[in-house]
Amino acid sequence: MKKEDRSEIVSITSRKLVPYILLFGLYLISYGHLSPGGGFQGGVVLGSGIILLSLSRGIFLTEKKFSSPKITFLEAFMITIFILLGIIGLIAGKSFLGNIFPLKKAGEIPTAGFIFLLNLVIGLKVGAGIILIFYSLCERQEE
Amino acid sequence: MNSIPLFLIIIPLFAACLILLINFLKVNLKLIKLISLSSIIISLIIVGLSIIDILIKKETLIYNLGGWKEPLGICLYMDGLAWFSSFLGIIIALFSLIYSLKEKNYQYKFYFFFLILLAGMQGVILTNDIFNMFVFFEILSIASYILIAYSQESRAIKASFNYLLISGLGMSLFLLGIGLIYQGCGSLSLTQIGKTFSIGKGIPPFMFQLTISLIIVGIGIKAAFIPLHLWLPDAHAYAPTPISALLSGIIIKISFLAIWRIINIVEAINFQYLFLWIGSLTALMPVIWALSQTDIKKLLAYHSVSQMGFIIVSFGAGSTLSLTGSLYHLLNHSFFKSLLFFSMGAVIYATDIRDLRKLSGLFKKMPCVAISFLIGALSISGIPPFNGFVSKTLISASLKEHPLPFIFIFLASVGTVASFTKLMMIFLSKERIKNDNSGNFKEGEKAELFSNKIKKIPKTMVYPIVILSIICLLSGIFPFYIIKGISNFILLKDLSYSIKIYSSYNIEKSLFTFILGIFLYKFITTKYGKRISLRISQMELGLNNSLLLVIVSLIIFVIFDNIVKY
Numbered sequence: 032m033k034k035e036d037r038s039e040i041v042s043i044t045s046r047k048l049v050p051y052i053l054l055f056g057l058y059l060i061s062y063g064h065l066s067p068g069g070g071f072q073g074g075v076v077l078g079s080g081i082i083l084l085s086l087s088r089g090i091f092l093t094e095k096k097f098s099s100p101k102i103t104f105l106e107a108f109m110i111t112i113f114i115l116l117g118i119i120g121l122i123a124g125k126s127f128l129g130n131i132f133p134l135k136k137a138g139e140i141p142t143a144g145f146i147f148l149l150n151l152v153i154g155l156k157v158g159a160g161i162i163l164i165f166y167s168l169c170e171r172q173e174e
Numbered sequence: 175m176n177s178i179p180l181f182l183i184i185i186p187l188f189a190a191c192l193i194l195l196i197n198f199l200k201v202n203l204k205l206i207k208l209i210s211l212s213s214i215i216i217s218l219i220i221v222g223l224s225i226i227d228i229l230i231k232k233e234t235l236i237y238n239l240g241g242w243k244e245p246l247g248i249c250l251y252m253d254g255l256a257w258f259s260s261f262l263g264i265i266i267a268l269f270s271l272i273y274s275l276k277e278k279n280y281q282y283k284f285y286f287f288f289l290i291l292l293a294g295m296q297g298v299i300l301t302n303d304i305f306n307m308f309v310f311f312e313i314l315s316i317a318s319y320i321l322i323a324y325s326q327e328s329r330a331i332k333a334s335f336n337y338l339l340i341s342g343l344g345m346s347l348f349l350l351g352i353g354l355i356y357q358g359c360g361s362l363s364l365t366q367i368g369k370t371f372s373i374g375k376g377i378p379p380f381m382f383q384l385t386i387s388l389i390i391v392g393i394g395i396k397a398a399f400i401p402l403h404l405w406l407p408d409a410h411a412y413a414p415t416p417i418s419a420l421l422s423g424i425i426i427k428i429s430f431l432a433i434w435r436i437i438n439i440v441e442a443i444n445f446q447y448l449f450l451w452i453g454s455l456t457a458l459m460p461v462i463w464a465l466s467q468t469d470i471k472k473l474l475a476y477h478s479v480s481q482m483g484f485i486i487v488s489f490g491a492g493s494t495l496s497l498t499g500s501l502y503h504l505l506n507h508s509f510f511k512s513l514l515f516f517s518m519g520a521v522i523y524a525t526d527i528r529d530l531r532k533l534s535g536l537f538k539k540m541p542c543v544a545i546s547f548l549i550g551a552l553s554i555s556g557i558p559p560f561n562g563f564v565s566k567t568l569i570s571a572s573l574k575e576h577p578l579p580f581i582f583i584f585l586a587s588v589g590t591v592a593s594f595t596k597l598m599m600i601f602l603s604k605e606r607i608k609n610d611n612s613g614n615f616k617e618g619e620k621a622e623l624f625s626n627k628i629k630k631i632p633k634t635m636v637y638p639i640v641i642l643s644i645i646c647l648l649s650g651i652f653p654f655y656i657i658k659g660i661s662n663f664i665l666l667k668d669l670s671y672s673i674k675i676y677s678s679y680n681i682e683k684s685l686f687t688f689i690l691g692i693f694l695y696k697f698i699t700t701k702y703g704k705r706i707s708l709r710i711s712q713m714e715l716g717l718n719n720s721l722l723l724v725i726v727s728l729i730i731f732v733i734f735d736n737i738v739k740y
Contacts, residue, residue, distance in 0.1 A: 100198075107194040114188050126241040127180050 037087070045087035052080035060154035064143035070150035074157025081158075082165050090169050099166055102159045109156035116148060176235040178224045179250035179300045182217055182260060183293055189213035190289035197282045207275055210285045214268050214292070221261050228257045229663040236302075245366055251302040254664035259299045259424075259431050262505060266423045266512050267292050269638040270416035273516055276632035277523075280414070284324060291317040291420065298428055304352055305362045307432065308345070311396070314428075315341050318421060322413040333408035336717050340405045341395055343724055348392025354385040368439040386442050387731035391724065393436075396429035399486055400456040401727050403479045404720035407463075410475035415519025418471060419512035422478040427504050430482065434489060443492070444735050450490030454582035457483025461589030463714075465596070465698055466707030470518045470530050473597060474511070477554065480586055481507045487579055488569040494669055498661045499568030505656070506561040506649065510553040513642040517547040520639065521600070524629045533600035539628050542636055544601040546643035551594040553646045555691065556587055556684055558676065561650035567680045568657070571673060584687070591691020592698065 060073030085093035120129035130144035193206050227233050235252040238244070252260070271288065274280055294317060297310030319341075323334035356362060358377050359370035373382050391402070398406045406426075410418045437445055457480050464476035485507070488500040520543050527533055537544045553560035556567075566587065573580040649656060653675055661669040674680075697703045715723075 104198050107191065107198070111188075111191040111195050114184060114191055117184070118188070121177065121180075126238060127177070127184070128240045 037089075042087050045083050049080050049084050052083065053077060056080060056154070056158070060150050061147060063150040063154075064146045070153030071157050073150070074154035075161055077154060077158035078161025078165070081162050085165070085169075090166070094166070097162065099163070102162050102166075106156055106159035106163065109152050109159070113149065113152045113156070116145065116152065176227065176252075177237055178220055178227075178235055179237045179252045179256075180239075181220050182264075182296045182300060183250070185213050185217050185220075186289040186293040186296065190286050190293065193282055193286050193289070203282065206282050206285050210289055211271060211275075213289065214264060214271055217292075217296075218264050218268060221257070221264055224252070224257065228252065228254060229659070232663070232666070244363055245361055248306050249302040249363060249365075250300045251364075252300055254666065255431065255435065256299050258501065258505075258660075258664050259428060260296055262508055263292070263295050263299065263424045263428065266420060266508055267295075269512060269516070269642060270420045270423075273419070273519070273635055273638045274414070274416040275634045277414075279325070284321070284414075287317045287321050287324075288417075288420075291321065291425075295425065295428055298432060302364050303362050304355065304364055304367065304436075308348055308352060311348070311393070311429075311432075312345060314425065315345070315396070318417070318425065321417045322409050322421075324414050324417070325412070327412065329408070330412040333405070333412045336720075337405045337409045339717065340402075340720055340724065343721060344392045344395030344402075346392075347388045347724075347728065351385050351388030351392060354381065354388065358385065364435070364439050368441075371440055382440075382442075383735055384732055386436070386440060386445065387728060389436055390433055390445065391728045391731055393429050393433050394727075395724065396426060397433060397486075398426050398429075398479055398482060399452050400459055400479075400483075401723040402720075403456070403460065404715055404723065406479055407460075407472050407475040410478060411469060411472035415471075415515055415522070418475070418519070419515040422475065422515060423508040423512040426478065426482060427485070427508060430485065430489075430504075444738075445731075446490050446492045447738070448490070448731070448734055449486050450576060450579055453483050453485070453487030453490050454579035455483070456480070456486055457586040458582045458589070461586050461593065462710060464593045465589060465694075466711040467593075468530055468711075469528050470521065470533075470597060470600070471515070471528065473530070473593060474514050474518060477590065477593070478507075478511060480590065481511065481554070483586065484566065484569055484583065487583060488572055491572050491576060491579075493572055494661060494665060494667045495568065495673070496572030497665055498657060498669060499565055499572050501660045501664060502568060502653075502656060503562075503565035505660075506553065506565050506646070509642055509649070510550045510560075510562060510646050513546060513550040513639060513646060514554065516635070516639045516642070517543045517550065520631050520635050523635065524631055530597060530600050534603045535601075536628075537601040540631060543631065543639060546639045547601065548598065549643040549646050551598055553650070555591040555594050555688070557688060558681055558684060559647070559650045561646050561653070563680075563684055564650055564653040564657075564675050566684075567675055568673065570683075587687045588690045588694055591688055592694035595692060595695040596698070 056076035059068035063069035117128040132144045237250040239248045294314030460476040460479040467473040488496040553562040556562045
């Protein structure tokens with residue numbers, strides 16, 4: 032994208048919006064077991080925040096901050112962590128993906144055992160995946 | 175609760191993720207190969223240990239994922255049939271992996287998708303939840319789309335894309351069927367579906383027929399029976415050789431076994447009768463196309479479809495003898511088809527030629543591969559004392575009450591002999607590149623071929639070929655243990671009458687087939703036969719037609735029951 036093509040309004044609005052979008056994504060992930068939302072949906076919102084940034088500021092600048100190898104590593108790391116979490120449940124004497132944390136009453140802090148952890152892992156993985164798909168689509172256009 | 179079924183799925187999955195992760199450390203490719211090989215060997219050991227529980231104590235291993243029990247949670251079941259297919263899958267995967275170790279083109283992504291394919295395959299076999307089966311089918315398909323297009327040649331990409339479109343249609347039909355089942359009985363676990371989803375328990379007959387047809391056609395695209403097979407020859411032929419062996423050897427059979435399980439569970443016996451006819455057509459039709467092929471791997475791919483017909487037709491006949499024959503042929507076909515793909519892959523590796531008209535006199539240059547290929551070809555043609563003879567005898571013995579499918583199967587065997595004689599000629603005929611005037615070669619190509627030295631085949635490619643050919647020979651010489659094992663431990667039924675495999679009638683019949691096959695080969699090498707086979711090879715249906723055929727076959731599946739009644 033050339034510099035004169037870019038609208039000031041779009042640029043500033045999206046820059047102000049992106050942190051809130053990311054925050055909303057994290058909210059969706061962390062409240063996934065209580066309210067509508069969850070790992071996948073939150074991850075898509077996280078990814079769309081970065082996509083908005085790269086649409087308004089240009090892919091070049093965004094890729095400097097969120098570089099493609101880093102994001103690929105995040106994705107690969109998160110899927111491994113997910114399976115490891117499942118195996119930890121197995122080692123702790125429960126079944127695969129069985130809960131290892133103590134369960135408390137609804138409303139107290141670790142409400143749903145380790146579902147929060149699973150949601151977080153899935154959210155980061157999906158967000159990374161969405162960003163990577165976007166990056167590879169853009170790369171094709173620039174060629 | 176027994177965690178063996180779980181480990182069979184998560185060991186390849188975890189190894190795949192590990193490969194993805196350690197690739198960032200810029201490690202040697204050898205470590206990646208070691209991880210994938212060891213994960214498959216560990217799976218093999220685990221599945222070998224479970225033989226005590228499954229086949230001797232006759233238990234069903236059940237695993238509740240996340241600790242949630244049957245109607246709510248997802249369960250993994252491992253009974254005799256699942257053990258059989260899981261074991262077979264891991265063995266073929268092990269051979270394919272060993273075969274691919276020395277190929278230089280395969281980067282970490284190949285091993286990653288290979289293990290994902292294995293995990294998806296094990297998941298489809300072991301799950302007892304129909305939606306979970308759908309998810310694992312998708313994992314398996316996505317891995318196979320990418321692996322088919324791995325070489326990045328244009329025809330491979332085209333084949334993979336065709337497969338993607340057709341299989342995508344099939345999977346959405348399957349998903350629709352799952353939705354209808356969930357609407358009908360409110361559960362997704364196969365045990366619950368078996369209890370509640372039947373015409374006697376309040377499901378309208380048309381609804382039942384529609385649901386089961388959607389599921390069968392959806393999975394049937396992967397099992398590749400007629401008329402859903404059109405994607406298969408290209409996809410299996412242009413995939414990398416270890417992947418062709420894995421796809422032809424095991425994936426299409428896993429899909430068929432999923433249909434088998436679903437039909438058994440909902441007791442849709444009327445569908446079995448349809449499979450008798452579909453199976454006999456599937457055995458015969460692709461042979462005609464296979465006879466006219468000149469690409470060596472494509473010829474084998476057409477024969478995969480044809481041999482699936484043998485398996486399906488004896489599933490359709492429905493007696494204990496025919497089911498035993500079906501499973502035995504399934505076992506044999508995965509061994510000899512992967513053997514044939516491996517040896518043809520070795521020929522392509524050594525010479526870089528895929529056209530069988532250009533290859534000749536290879537026996538002296540690669541005797542080991544040639545002898546193993548000969549064993550595989552004799553097995554697939556049903557010549558004693560190799561394993562194909564035993565299972566084909568069982569199948570034709572069980573088809574005595576159905577004369578027309580019997581004749582179809584016989585003709586298909588004749589065609590198989592003819593086309594494998596044609597393929598065998600690349601080893602047996604005299605070297606004739608120098609004075610070949612048939613016009614098959616382009617200008618300058620002949621001289622280049624003649625000067626081109628044949629590459630040495632690495633030992634990791636030769637070992638799987640030799641071991642598989644020994645397995646083909648042994649399981650043909652000692653068939654009784656395997657027949658007993660299949661009928662008693664997997665089907666859990668006694669084979670009430672004794673069958674004499676090596677009787678003079680059977681041997682004479684196979685000799686007769688062989689002689690007719692040779693005559694057919696002589697016919698297609700004449701001028702007239704060549705013209706016919708050229709005409710046939712041009713009659714390949716495209717993507718549009720195959721999508722249309724999916725819909726047509728769905729309609730046939732839905733309404734055939736009413737046609738049979740009137």
